[in-house]
Structure formats: structure tokens, C-alpha cells
Amino acid sequence: MSHYDKNLKKTVEDVARESGVSKSVAARALGDYGSVSDEARKRVLDVAKKVGYQPDQIARSLKTKRTHTIGVIISDITTYFFTSVVRGIADVASQSGYDLVLCNTDEDPGNENEYLKILVSKSVDGLIISLSGKNTYLKKLIRAGFPVVLLDRGVEGLETTQVVVDNESGAYEAVTHLIKLGHRRIAIIDGLANIQTSEERLKGYKRALQDNHIPLDPRLIKYGDFKMNKAKEVTKELLDMKNSPIALFVANEAMTIGALLTLKKENITIPEEIAIVGFDDPVWGPLLTPPLTAVRQPAYSMGTMTCQTLLQKINMHGRERIVFEELVLKPKLIIRQSCGEKLKEKI
Amino acid sequence: MSHYDKNLKKTVEDVARESGVSKSVAARALGDYGSVSDEARKRVLDVAKKVGYQPDQIARSLKTKRTHTIGVIISDITTYFFTSVVRGIADVASQSGYDLVLCNTDEDPGNENEYLKILVSKSVDGLIISLSGKNTYLKKLIRAGFPVVLLDRGVEGLETTQVVVDNESGAYEAVTHLIKLGHRRIAIIDGLANIQTSEERLKGYKRALQDNHIPLDPRLIKYGDFKMNKAKEVTKELLDMKNSPIALFVANEAMTIGALLTLKKENITIPEEIAIVGFDDPVWGPLLTPPLTAVRQPAYSMGTMTCQTLLQKINMHGRERIVFEELVLKPKLIIRQSCGEKLKEKI
């Protein structure tokens, strides 16, 4: 259990002793508050620098109830969208002297709940969370005035700020784009069922069909799990249908890769045989032949915004923090050529 | 400064009082050690569950000197390689009850040093770090027996465990592959100068040329910064040379995207006009036309391995921790068609 060589770890008391003042004078000098003679201050600060004094944040936190750490709970840092978001969060956090502890739930509400408790018991100052399920503990926390901001996925009835993207309109735009180009048998490969973003994207898909008087074919609605492999399978199923679709709307980056991979494997040409539009606009999109048309989410900005909002909340007092506010960012359709666009429409 | 509603936060003392025993009995019951009568234990545990007692980890850490948190310092979570590595780290950490605090340095030794100090002052139990520069503070820490594992980039003279990939042989293999296919004017777009991985990859490049009696042309050696944009520029420079190269070896994923993007923009066909092989084998590699030949690093395993090693170190005692050990993983060349491979070589 022995930690590392304690000779390196100096306490205020050490510094005080070496500079010949009392602990409290040293503490005040180091903390830059209260009154200390210039004389004493100088001595203390000099000694502190000499011995490389670093205040013990654990002890400090026990006293101040602030850790300058924020908890981030997401499904998977590995997904394109979240890595950008997290980078955004990290950047503004860091600027304000906060650190991040990162947790991956893999969409498991059990993990989610456990991490939530751990982070609270570790006294993070606030929480950013992308929820996979209902969570009564979280609700309690929020009610009690704990600073939390919901990321990417809002939840009805949770009285807290949430930063989300307008998934429905993103999906609507994508599918409408397909329809305008003449496609009718359009399938959706959606994310995990019952996840808010999935349901909203599906809603957008349905509304686009409806507005264009295209009857809904339930067989063209497939749920994936946001991961590549499942999307491969699902795409194969779609291809094997008697009336296979002629256009695909895929609900995130990983699944788009999966879909493209099986299209390639089956030697389906894009966009002639099947058109495709993805949610998430990855950097490699323009490299494909044809370049990928996709709905771009402002992931990095969502991260910075979420963190700024959280930081504000942290600096408010208890009750004020219980406000419901929904920040909705607009996604943007980036038109390239994977849907059979005429060249003049190329961007 | 007021935190959230304290009614939710129960202490051992609260639990003790409510169950009619002393603080220490309650503590022992909750901590499951020492001796407590079954009678008392039951009462305490029941009360604890009823009021939702969660031990305050900060207070506990102050006493035990353990935080069950490990610090991870990398250049940028956004780079393909590191997101996989971090996921690996996170998974084994989580399994052992550890959390991660994540720091992005953007290759700035200043940031690196600052994060190092912050993490130590926050009493992380151990450190995983991918170094961008020399760091005397880190050296001191290691000497003092602080648990650290160097990730991806080793450093001469640091007496600690490091988990790295054999960059030289990876590069050697990639360039040799190019040569075998008949290429002679081969350029390298390397990472940031003076970063160990960059230098090793360059070494592999040079050795491959040498072994094949191809004279080294210094103008074909370009340093990038591991980022896409710089790689775009550099690629353009290469194309604008009088004797422009006919093959490219690019030292990481982001730069490969950059290179491919300018090749596309300039309407250069691959592999006929320019062949390309990348370091890092991203999921989208197979989707390109032609599919990308690339050196695959076992990123996720590097993460798990690194974290396992660190955890072991953490559980050793002071002095034992000061051992130098180098775990070198082999990268693997994944041959597809971006170098002009004959089809039977396709994999």
C-alpha cells in the first residue's frame, strides 16, 4: 500500500517550518488571502518554490467541497461523434482549470447508474451525461440541485439543461434530399431502439416520406445498435429483400461504414444501384467514390457549449441550478454525390 | 459556493447514529473489516441501504492515499490511434474499479508538465503518459517510485515500463512493400520532428531504401505534425516538385486523410500516378477506391496492456516499481491495393 517516496511531498506545515512561521501564516501566504506581512509572505513563497510545494487537492477538496473535476458519461469514446464532443468538453474544461473523468457505458443503463454513483462519491463538481435510459438516481440528484447537463439525448421531465441536435430535422432533410433526387424505396438503418436520438431520426424519416406522399413500408425500417457489425448484417438483410431498397439513410458514422462495407462486398454500385446518405459527416467522407453525402452534426461545438453551460451551473447557487433549458443545434446536410446528385449540385 | 442539497449526503456518523451504534462500529460494518456483532452489522447495513449511504471517496482518499483514479496524458483524444488506446485503457481500468482522468496536451511539453503536476496533486494512483518532450519532473516522480507507464513513446533513460509499437519495422515493411512493387521515388510524410515515433518511422523508411540500394533524396523527407491540414500542404509541395515522388508513405491516419484529400483535389490517380501506404489502418481504409494499404497498430491492445501493467505497478511497493521494461508490439502491414498490388496479392 506504500505510496511513493514522501520526501517529494511537502505540506503547508513543512513549508511553514522551513520558513520559520506558523502553519496558518504559511497557509495564508500560499492561498493569497487574509493578512500576511510582506516579509513573511516572501519567505514562505520562496521556500514553497524551492521545495516545489504543491497543495494536496484531496485535502483541499475535503474542506472546500470542490474538486475541479467534472464527470463525463457517454456510451463510447470510440464513436466519431463522441470523440469530437469530448474534445470540445475537454478544451473548455481545461481552460477553466477543470479536469475530466471519462466513463463509457456502452449504452448499458446499469453501467450508467454505477458510474453516476461513483462520480458523485468522488465529488465531481458537475456531470455531463448522454443517457441511455431512465435513471431515477439522476433525477434525484438534479432535484437536489446537483449540476448536470444532458448531452445529445434529452429526457422528458428532467428539469435540467440539455444540449442536443435537431435530429428530426436532420433526418428529414436527408430523406427529403433522397426523395427530391427521385428515390422512393428508401430504407433507414436506425440506431438502438428506444434511444432518443434514434427515435427522433426515425420520426424525421417518416415525416419526410409522409410529406411526399410515399407510403411507409415497415420492412424498410431497421434498427441497428450504432455499431458497424450490426449495420453490416442489417444491410445484407435489406439487400436480400424481394423489393430491396434503392436508397439508404444510415443513422450514424459507424453504421454507415458497416453499410458501405457490405455494399462494396456485394458489388453494389453507389449511387446507381443504391444511394446512401449518412448521419455524421466524417473526415473521410469526401475520399470515397462517390464522395459521401451526409448530415453534419456540430459535435465539437456541442462539447464546448455543454461544458460552458455546466460550468455556469456549477457557479450558481443550489436552487438556481434547477432550470430546464434546451439548447438545440441545427445539423447541416452536406451534399456530395452518394445520392446520385447532378454534378452542379456538387459541393 | 453552496453545493447541492446535503440532505442526500449521509456520513458514517449519520448511519451510526440512526442505527444506535458508535461511529467506528458503523465504519467497520460498512468497510467489512474488524469485528462487529452480526446484530450490529445488520442494523448498520440496513440503515445504510435505507438512507442510500455512499462513502465520501475524497475523505477516504485523504486517509488511505488511494483515489482509484489513474491519469492519462495523451496528445489528442481525437486522433484515431489514441481513441482506441484510451478505450482499451478505460476498459481494464473500469474492470478493476479505476476511473480515468483524461488530458490532451496537443504535443505541448508545457501543457504536459502542467497536467502532470495537476494529476499528482489530485493524487491519481498512477499515470499513463505519451510524452512529447523531455520532462525532468516526470523523471523525479519515477525515481521516487511513482507508478507510471509510458505509452507509445518511450524515453531513453527513464527507468520505467513502456509499451510501444515497433515503429521502425512497421515503416520498414511498408516502404519495402512499395519498393517490391517497383517504386523508387518514395516520399515520407512523417509526424512531428523530434517525437520518438516519428524518428523511428523515419529510420525504418531510410533503412528500407538503403537495403534496396536506393539513394536517399532528402527532398522526399517531409515532416508534418500528425494533423490533416499540414499534410495537405506538404503533399502539395511534394506534387509541385520537379521530380515529384511516385509513392508516399504517410506516418499516421490524419495525415493520410490530408494526403489523400490533396491527391483527390489534384486529380492524381492512385495507384497509377502515386502509390500510397499509411501508418494506422482505419476502419474506412477498405472503403476507398482503391482500398488503402496500411500498417495496422494494435491500438486497443496497447491500451489494455498499458493499463494492466500500470495496475500491477500500483499494487507493488515503492522501490519494486522502479524497473525498466519495454513491451514492444509488432505492427502489421495490411496489403490492399493503394500501392499498385497485383490482384492476387489482394487481401
Add this chain to the structure above:
DNA sequence: TTGTAAGCGTTATCAT
């Protein structure tokens, strides 16, 4: 088995 009390390294109050 139980309880008392000290201690972790800060911050902060209150006499001096």
C-alpha cells in the same frame, strides 16, 4: 465486541 480518539492536509475562525 465496542467506543474513543487521533490523524490525513487543507481551510478558516478566533483569540492574541
Add this chain to the structure above:
DNA sequence: ATGATAACGCTTACAA
């Protein structure tokens, strides 16, 4: 301006 002292919530040695 200074220094003794309590407090944060936990662990744990020791006494009862």
C-alpha cells in the same frame, strides 16, 4: 499580523 485550534469525513490503533 500571527498562531492555536477546529473542522471536513473517513480509517484505524488502542483502550475499555
